[in-house]
Amino acid sequence: MKILNFLVIITFLFSFNLSIANDKNLNIKITKNLRCLICQGQSVYDSDTEFANSLKLVVANKITEGMSEKEIYQFLKTKYGDWILYDPVLNQKTYILWLLPLLLFLIGGAIIFKNLKIKKN
Structure with missing residues (x-):
């Protein structure tokens, strides 16, 4: 016990x-x-x-x-x-906060891709 x-x-x-x-x-x-x-x-x-x-x-x-x-x-x-x-x-007020880095990454990648393509030609 x-x-x-x-x-x-x-x-x-x-x-x-x-x-x-x-x-x-x-x-x-x-x-x-x-x-x-x-x-x-x-x-x-x-x-x-x-x-x-x-x-x-x-x-x-x-x-x-x-x-x-x-x-x-x-x-x-x-x-x-x-x-x-x-x-x-993530809500209506913070969509831009979450999407802006992705958009900037895509735009930056497109600019780099375009510049590399121009340099090759």
Whole structure:
């Protein structure tokens, strides 16, 4: 009986530590994908501004409340707009953001191809 109680306690402690580790990893993942609105080009994870520190606490609280990663992103997008995310979603407002690199690549390739063809002739 003592062994069974010991195993139950060990299992509980292990799962509790695993849960804390998962929460911490999720917190790091989310804060690395959030843009610090005060700093230029830094993530919330890398920034030490007051805004970033408060946002880290908000994310930690939302994780503790049981919100999923998607729900936290949606909450922050509602509050701060799409700019808060480093990886914006594909929607009507961001089509140009996603398609412009492809268009520039194709146009550049066509120009290079045309110049090579002219040099051969």
